[in-house]
Structures are given as structure tokens and as C-alpha cells.
Amino acid sequence: MIRKVLPLGLGALVLAVGALLLVVNLAVMAAGHPPIKLVPGLIGVTDPEVLPTGWASVLDGRFQAVYGRLIGTQMPLYPAAVRLRNQVQFSLLGFSPTPSVIVGRDDVLIERAYAEDYCSREIAAWRPGAVAWASKIKAMQDEQERRGKAFLYVLTPSKAAQYPELLPVGYRCPAPVADRVGLVRTWLAILQAAGVHVVDTTAVLWKAHGAYPFRLYPDGGTHWNAVGEALGEQAILRGMDQILPGRGLAPGGFTYAMAAHPGPNSDEADLARLMNLFVRTANGPVPVTTAQPVPAAGACQPPRVAIVGGSFAIGSLRALLALACPVVATEYEYWHTFTLQWNAAGMVRQPGVDGAARAVTLRDADIIVYEENEQVLRQPSAGQELFAFLMHSTP
């Protein structure tokens, strides 16, 4: 009898242990304590779900629906369950268990939004809006110049666009090749026609393809690696130096060395971490760069720099720290999510944005650097906020 029931007992045991731990956690939470977690928490952001209140929500079933979803997350084994499912799907089927991540060729991870953007580009439909947006960027530049300040537009590259050959086998890319590769060229031509000062780091990276014994993006990350970033930084500093000559902004060089992957906290493994696996193997050595210091030439007149942009802008001014004259730079990530401050001591990240302080910083900045990734060209958002600010604030 025992031999007959024992193999089934494993299933019953899992169910019973899960039930017991859930009841314990519900009791712990009812007593006002934080829930017990037997496995480290999960990585990534999810849309928060709030339990509806009131009888109306019970009668129409909204309360039950949300409670039914939330109860699973209260289980001490919830993170383990997520990692188990993910590991099985990834290890057995080579499939990304996280919808926002795609497992490309050579096990390289690609953020889905970038692949979808690349594979759905449609220049004809996008062009009228792009021309209108370029005129607004030019208007921001004109406004800055009218105030005696400078403005620089920076275009950063997408992993899917730089390495489309890494998209997985069978991944449907219905956009014509002319549209996929032509979108950035078209955008640059539109910006040039509008008279915008542009630094195109996508071209910088294209030129560097094959120049290094590795790709310019980490296998497990969505942003460029240290070498790609260093190349981008140099281009940005050169662009700033051209607009504000003699302010000590000319970049130095950089060296790199291959080092063991810095571990799970690195941005270079953000997509790998987002997959929430127990074990991920494709974490090879990555390049680590060292910026070569620039010797001081004459008196220091460092400009005040304000940066508005997306996630690619975050590290892109690390080379500022190697300049002879320390530049004070403040960056507003996606306009309102968080603030980064650069000074001689390094980079300080503060959650959130103080609107009043941002207004002062932008007003006083000698140069505003506005960064867009090619992936958001069809729906720029932070730029719209910057435009509204510059056009409606008093100098």
C-alpha cells in the first residue's frame, strides 16, 4: 500500500507544505509582521496591484480576483516557485520565462521592447511625426541659445538594432530591412535639416564593430558594455567640446581589461537577473574600462551640465570624472524618476526628482544634453517634458 501511494505522496507533500507555509505567513502578517521569505526576493518591477475595498468590489468580484492573484505572492515559497518555473523553461527549452526578455542566438539576451521596435519600424508612417519632433528639438536648442546657453542632442544605440543577427531563430521581423536600418539615417537627416547639434553614438558603435574581440553589449544586459559606453562618452564629450570650446571638455582616452563578471549586481547582467533563475551560466568575463586623465590646460572653467534622458544616459558621462577640471553635472532620468549628480567625488543617485531644484539646474546649466535611444524615437516622452519646461519657463 505504502509503495503504491508513496510516488503520489510527493505531489501531496508539496501541496501540504505549500498550504502550511501559506497559513503560517498569513498568520504572521495578521500579527503585523513582514511575511517570511525562504528564498531571496525576485528581481524586476511589476505593476503593483492594490486590493479593492468595499462591498461593491466583493459583489462584482474585483476583490476576489485581486485577492486570488495576491495570495500566491504571500507564500514563503513564491520566489522559489518563480525561479523553479523559470529555470525549467530556460534550461530545458532555452526559452525566456520573462516576457520582457528574449533569448537570442548564442544565448544572448535582448530586451523585448528593443526587438519589437526594431522589427516594426515603418519610416513612412513615422516621418511626419519625426519632422514635427525635430522642429521642437530645434526650438529647444534655439531657446537655449537665445538664453546664451548650449544644447546638445545625443542619440544612443539599441542592442537589437546593433546586433540584429542575434535575434532568435524564427523571430518574426516583418519590417522591411530598408525601414529597420534606414530609420536612424532618416532621423539624423531630419535633425540635420532642422539644424540640431547632434552626437550620434549609434554610428560610433557601428564603426567599432569588429575592432574588439567582443561585442559592445554584454550578453546578459540591455545596455552597452564598458567599452561601448566609453566610446559613447568620448563622442558626447567631443560634441560638448565643439559647442563649448576651451572649457576643458575634450576627452581623454581609455584602456580596458577583461575581468571576471562582476556578479549579479552589475547592470551588465540586468536582463539575466530579470529572468530570476536559480543558475545562469552565460556570465563570462566582461571588459572593464579605465579613463585616462586629461591634463589641465590653463585655468579651469568647468561648465554646468544638465542631462535629461533615459537609461543609456546614466553611465555615459563617467568620463567627466577624468577631466582635469571637475564638471558638475546633474542628470534627470526620464525627467522625473531619479536624479544623478556628478562631481569630483563621483556619482550620487537620489530617488525621485525635486521639481524646483530641477528648474534651477536646467535654468543655470551652460549646456543641456538631451539623450534619446533609437528605440524610443517613435515615442519620445522625457523630451516632451523638457520641451514644455524650456518653452514655458522664464529665463
Add this chain to the structure above:
Amino acid sequence: MLFYEPLFLFLFFPAVLAVFLAARRRAGARAGVLLVASLVFYLWSEPLFVPVVLATCVTDYVLALQVARGSRTALVVGVLINLGMLAYYKYTGFAVDNLDVLLVSAGLRPWHVGQVALPVGVSFIVFEKITYLVDIARGRSKPAPGLPTYMLYVFLFPKLLAGPIIKYHELEAQLVAFGRLRGDDLAEGFRRFMLGVVKKTVLADTLASGADMAFAADPALLGWGDAWGGVLFFTFQIYIDFSAYSDMAIGLARMFGFRLNENFNRPYISCSITEFWRRWHISLSTWIREYLYIPLGGNRVAAWRRYVNLWVCFLASGLWHGAAWTYVLWGAYNGVFLVLERLLLLRWLDRMPRALANAVTFGITVAGWLVFRSASLGQAGSMFATMMQPARIGSVVGMWWTAPMIAALVAAVLISFLPRVPGFDRLATAVGVMPAGRAVLDFALSLLFAFALAKALADPFKPFLYFRF
């Protein structure tokens, strides 16, 4: 509350089972536990509908006493009350929408009615309640010994939301015994329940994502292969999904001492549509035969009327599945083939090699599922047109069949068609009766069940990158 949701798996089910086992020595206590649990289960899902069902249970119970004394009026009133409930909750919106189309086309003002929320399981409940009255009228069953017994029949939670449709006479004797556990009911029931959870969460949900992807796209932009792919994903999804629900229901019921009839019997190995409907959703097919086809005259009427009745029955079956023209067409389509089979098609199919007859039947079924799954008749038409144009290679829209989808499809194909391989049944039985073979299969099922639980927990978790977390 669905059987594969964490709330059911880790809270409701263990708690109810524990209390039920504690009360296993007393029939009244067992019945009480099951009735209360079933009411809580349904109240959680449909708090506003439960009072309506309770009220109609009382009317059924009272009318059934009259029906038992031979009152045809009580029978008609009882059936009409139940059909009225179904009509109101399920078909009001559909009827008014179509009426509005006519009114607007005649230049009149449309008749707006508020949205009527469709309670989960209403179609199953109504059909079951009707069997109670009809079985008593036919002298096949006696009125329930008490209202709680009848309520337990109606609300018994394992079969409440998605069947099988249990006729009262099938459960009558067991209801009187009040869920007495026999032999290895617990182990056998749990095995079946685990199988259902695995089929639903691991296979059916994965197949669903393939079908959803294709049916969400504009069919005019789909390629030939993707259109076929989408329909095939759905063909296997609906079988695995629906039979998984039946597995869970049958397994759970057995754990609480009830034996429910099988609802599926390897339908895709059928060699005719007639055979398919003997193997597919058996509880509905038999309901339609016993409670609609036979009252319409059954096989005792003239051939032409038999065919009309048969077709009408399947039209009604289509409408029972959902209030939309696609379901009506699907029912009519199946009815047409059933009539054709009686006229000549069955003779042709019988003369064919079995594999070919199976392939033809499967093709007819797949075309039916295309109509069933489509959101509108227009979508069904466009999709069908694409499927008939092999030259249309490649989708304009992005369609990407992932490795899990392909793996689930392969597994579903094997589950569906392996029984057709000569010797398969003998081999399966031989492995099943060997203690070692059985132990290995059970162990594998337990492992898959553990993974299915993890998947059920994890599936709602869809994290994304947010500004370099």
C-alpha cells in the same frame, strides 16, 4: 476560484479536505461539510448569482414533489424557470444586440439594456437542474430526500464551474450515501486531479498563448502557415484544457467520495463526426440525446424529421456554448455533418483505411474549431480564406511560435493520437499494471505536478526592467 489557482490549491482545497476527512465517519457531517464548502466556493466566484440559484433550488425542490405526483404543469413551470434563468443571464445581451441591429436598420431607436454579467457555470447548473425535474417526471429518480441533498447535487463544487454535466439519476444513489470514501478513492482521485492540473497549467495554457497570438492578429495579414498554426494550437488547446477541467473535477469528486462519469474519451482518434461526438464532451452529448433529441421524437419519427431534429439539437448545442453567431454556426456545421453521415458520408468513411478516416474527421473538426474560436464570422471567413491559400507564405504581422509552444503542441499531438498507434493501449495497460511501471509514472506525475504548482504561482509574475533597478 479556479482549481489551479493558488487560493484553491493551497488554502481552500486542503482545508476542505482536512475537515471532510475529520468528519468521514458521519454521513450527515460529510454532507454538511461538502455543502458549506460548495456554497463558499461558489459565493466567492459569483456572490450575486448564488441567491438566485438557491431560490430556484427551492422552487425545483417544491415543484419536483408535484412532478413526482404526475403534474406536467409543475414540470413545464420548473423547466421554464430554469431556461428563463439561462436565457436572462446568457442570452439577453446577444438578443438585444441583434434586435438593435434590426431596429437601427429600420430607422428606429435601439433598445439599450444594461450589461448582464454572465455567471460562471450557469449553463452547467441549468442543464443539471433540468435533469432533476425530468428524471423525476420519467420515474427514473425519486425526489431528493431533502432540500440539502438537492442543493448538494446542484452546488457540488468539483463539477460546478465547468462540468461534467451530471444528470441527477447518475448521482442519486451516491448523494444518498453522502460521499462515502471507498478503497483507494483518495489516491486515485488525487492522481486524476494532479493529471488535470498538469494538463491545464503546463500544456493547455501554453497552447493557448499560441492560439491567442494568431487569433489576435488581423487574419488578412497572416500567412498560410501561421493561420493553420493558430487553428491547430486552438484545436489541441480546447481538448487539453477542457479535458483537464474534467480530470480535475472527476479527481476532486472522487476524493470526496463521488464517482463522476467520464467526459472525454480520446476524441481526436475518431473516424467520423458521429464517433467524435460520442467521445467529446460526453456529458453534454448524452444530455442533448436524453433531454432534447428523444423528447423531440428520437429515432421513432420519419427520417427527414430525424435529420431536422438532429440538426436542431446541434444548433442548440452551439448556442449553449456561447451567445454569439460563431457558436451558432459551429453547432449548425456539426449538425450538417452528422446528418450527412447518416445520409452517405458514414458509408464512405467506413470504407476508408482507419488512418484516412481519422484524418478526414480531424480535418472537419479543425475547421469547426476555427469557427468556434473566431471572434466574429468575418474573422472566421478571413482566416479560412488564408488557410486555403498555401501561396501566402509569411505573416505581415509578427508571429513567433516559441519553444514551449512547440513542445506543448508536440505533447498534445502525442496525447491525442498515440492511442491510434497499434499496440499502444496494450503497452499502456501493461506498464500501468506493473508495480514498478506504475510507481515511475506516479513519480513523474508528482514531479510534473510540483512544476505545475510552481507555474501556477509564477505565471502572473511578469517583471520588467525599470530604469536600471
